[in-house]
Amino acid sequence: MADQGRLDLGLSEPDPVPAAPELPPGSRVVRVLPDVAAIERSFDYLVPPAWAEDGRGDRLVVGSRVRIALAGRRVGGWVVEDNVVPPAGVELRSLAKASGLGPSPEVIDLARWASHRWAGRLNGLLGTASPPNVVESLPPRPARPTVPPATDTWAVRALEVQRSVVRLPPGADVLPLAVEAARKGDALILLPTVPAADQLALRLRGEGLPVSLAQREWARSAAGGLVVGSRSAALAPVGDLAAVVVVDEHDETYQEERAPTWHARDMAVERARRAGVPCVLTSPSPSLEALRWGELMVPSLEGERDGWPALDLHDRRDDDPVRSGLLGERLVDILRGSEGDPVVCVLNRRGRSRLLACDSCGGLVCCSEHQAPMIQEDADMLVCPVDGARRPQVCDDCGATRFRNLRAGVARIREELEALAGRPVLEVTGDTDMPDGGLGGHAVYVGTEAVLHRVRSAARVVFLEFDQELLAPRMRASEQAMALLIRAARLVGGRSDGGRIVVQTRMPEHEVLQAVLHADPGRLVEAESARRKLLNLPPWSALARVSGPPAEDFITALGSPDGVDLLGPRDGAWLVRAPGHDRLAEVLAAVERPKGRLRIEVDPPRA
């Protein structure tokens, strides 16, 4: 079959074939997509005639969850098409069981669109769109709430346009926007994390609004009212969708890491477009994607200035790189608590030293054969990262045996911070357990960026080495660096409340830092937008990263379609670049997929 390797969007068997003669007249046949990750085809089943009499037949609609016999076992699935004419020559089996409600036809169509847009399988998306347990019927629709007239005019204005991007400073409250969305009717409100969604849901309930949590309260969401949730909520049922709000649209947690790497912001935008309802994206620093899509609105420049913390740039270019290590002298007072506690220090690295300099001559300790920086394995052995050769810890140039860390990991820096602060310092990593409400009670914390998620609040956040964020070899390095500063800003509060962030850097003129310094995210946009345009990167193009053992075959099969560049291979992966997402999706879908573990990441998160 010619399209064997292609993705089935639940609409296979396009040729109208006469029904098999053995099918009794009046039989109802439905097309079912199995809920099995590896199966991307749909199959036809007979609706048991008995169901027509007891009402089960009426409840069976496109989207319904069913159980089917497939290759000798029972699996779940979704009805993706009703009243189909099955291809000739197949002996139909009957549906084994009806297992309740599933996504609406609108959400199925949306998922189909997403499956094409992100070149991935439909059944995973339908799984996300389905209730976690069997739902036989919906609760009654909640009474329409009486929403008090809005006091925040920006929220009203934001929902008056179909596509608006609201630039709100880090500390701003989105509650007025959610309430205003509720005035429109049933609204979908997305937040980056589940705790943030839970908290907003609680506050909206406090306002007397009917709110349900997406996924966990699937049936209530489908019945009506406000639906609040994180990424997966973009596919949640909503009664009668009247508005969509995506809070902190810049946040990368909106993108699914596994293929299909769909993005909840883009999904929500498309959902609103299809429903013809207004969609509002908010962010302290809107993404280029958002700005290209909608109309930018800045409620108050004054509010924005007050809402960002002050930024202290510690320019380290004047310091002796060898002598002063990672901790500049200006940090001492902060670490000792003279500007308030707690102090949160961020260093995006794990483990111990990666880069050593001789204490007496200042030279970098490199492998004489490969010129690569040696790694300190234990107290007195060095290891070459290229071939693993070991040698004793002695400087090649001067024979000294004392070294200094230029790139200490978090574990080492904790000890140094403790010495400098003269008080205990708690190390926080991604593995550190987080108590409810976040960590508290310590005076000084140090950790990778995970520390920004785990500590409740801070008097100061110090980025010990920010340049690696600014210079990271990733397309979105600047936006990601900005996202870190936004997180930090939320821990310390706005400048009007004394909020202050400290950044040690050798690039104080970098647009990310300048944007925060002047509480003007537009400065980042100008520079970043020009750079991306020059390099023909998103949002001025659309990218997909293709990897896995069959990647080469796939790329070869793509050929050289019009307007499409193939870049690579690099680390066994290729980049496919097209002028836009329509073209990209079209090109990726046009080719048979070689078997094997092919991974296609559209909008690759780490390109």
Add this chain to the structure above:
DNA sequence: CGGACAAGCTGA
């Protein structure tokens, strides 16, 4: 995914 079946390897 998981079963069916076919093609390849091993051992006496």
Add this chain to the structure above:
DNA sequence: CAGCTTGTCCGG
């Protein structure tokens, strides 16, 4: 050539 592993195909 049985008995087993490994690979490929396919499901209504």
